[in-house]
Amino acid sequence: MTTLKSKLQEDLNAAIRERDELRSATLRLTLTAITKEEVAGKEKRELSDDEVLQVITKEAKKRREAADAFAQGGRPESAEREKAEGALLAEYLPKQLSDEELKQIVVQAVEEARAAGAEGPRAMGQVMKIVNPKVAGLAEGGRVAALVKQQLAGA
Secondary structure, eight states: OOHHHHHHHHHHHHHHHTTOHHHHHHHHHHHHHHHHHHHOSSSOOOOOHHHHHHHHHHHHHHHHHHHHHHHHTTOHHHHHHHHHHHHHHHTTSOOOOOHHHHHHHHHHHHHHHHHTTOOSGGGHHHHHHHHHHHHTTTSOHHHHHHHHHHHHHHO
């Protein structure tokens, strides 16, 4: 078992012992998503820590989107629960880049793309190819894309 998956399992057991309903329910759902990913495809396989991180990231994103949907639908108690679950999952994810750190990476990538001859909004794809490997798992895709568009339009 991968180290991250075993940590999730240990934390689930501790949450069950402590009767922490929110933590245990969230970790159960996350472990189920990991297991589902392991058995997807033609044969069962063990996920690496990176793949487990991707599953946790996906689950955290679902929680954020659900919280927004509940808030817009006039169900604040459900929105708060989803936000709490998302915050709990965020503990297992690497620290996100600050806006300033992300901006530095994007500005550098835009300069690299311009040096390679890419100009204007059409350079978006080339800039994203440069930025994505550097920020994988450290910044949300939508945040990165918005900043890239802003940098390409602003200069």
